[in-house]
Amino acid sequence: EVQLVESGGGLVQPGRSLRVSCAASGFSFDEHAMHWVRQVPGKGLEWVSGITWNSGTIVSADSVKGRFTVSRDNAKNSLYLQMNSLRPEDTAMYFCVKDRVRWSSGFDAFDIWGQGTMVTVSP
Amino acid sequence: DIQMTQSPSSLPASVGDRVTITCRASQTISTHLHWYQQKPGRAPQLLIYAAFSLQRGVPSRFSGGRSGTDFTLTISSLQPQDFATYFCQQSYSSPPTFGQGTRLEIK
Numbered sequence: 562e563v564q565l566v567e568s569g570g571g572l573v574q575p576g577r578s579l580r581v582s583c584a585a586s587g588f589s590f591d592e593h594a595m596h597w598v599r600q601v602p603g604k605g606l607e608w609v610s611g612i613t614w615n616s617g618t619i620v621s622a623d624s625v626k627g628r629f630t631v632s633r634d635n636a637k638n639s640l641y642l643q644m645n646s647l648r649p650e651d652t653a654m655y656f657c658v659k660d661r662v663r664w665s666s667g668f669d670a671f672d673i674w675g676q677g678t679m680v681t682v683s684p
Numbered sequence: 685d686i687q688m689t690q691s692p693s694s695l696p697a698s699v700g701d702r703v704t705i706t707c708r709a710s711q712t713i714s715t716h717l718h719w720y721q722q723k724p725g726r727a728p729q730l731l732i733y734a735a736f737s738l739q740r741g742v743p744s745r746f747s748g749g750r751s752g753t754d755f756t757l758t759i760s761s762l763q764p765q766d767f768a769t770y771f772c773q774q775s776y777s778s779p780p781t782f783g784q785g786t787r788l789e790i791k
Contacts, residue, residue: 606782670718674727
């Protein structure tokens, strides 16, 4: 079964750091780009960061650029998001997402989503 | 960034209705447009990719269309399990961007 399981969310104070992780199984993790997408409960979807299969291309949204860093470890079938200098507006559910296309230098549709990990930034 | 504008934001409908949701891109995106369904408390699920292609396991009552920079998601005969929120997303250029969502509600 194809599965993405996020972990590491929680309550954190403004200005602090947090790292969330995603464990992938059931597919060839090292062949696909991966992403983080966030959603404030009851609101829309915001793409946060993406990384190609070989880490050759790493892109982040302007809203997190310079503060968040996406990385992956293909040997461990794992995706990470290091979040520094957290702000209250970063409060959201963070989804780990698999890109549909294999070995692409760009991004495509998001065909598998994890259940998400909630990050709350509050004093 | 490419802006994606969905309409309507809310759509009351009944079981058996044919409904269409529209997504307009702020510039050309070819067919790099995808549709997702999200139910409360759940992660989004991919319905249609590349404007027209049905994701494996998605019922054939869902279909996608395109006219220039306008894209449509049509449900031919609404089923009770289709009441949810739908999002479009473009992957033509980075950053990938989503529409604001359309909530399909029971009339």
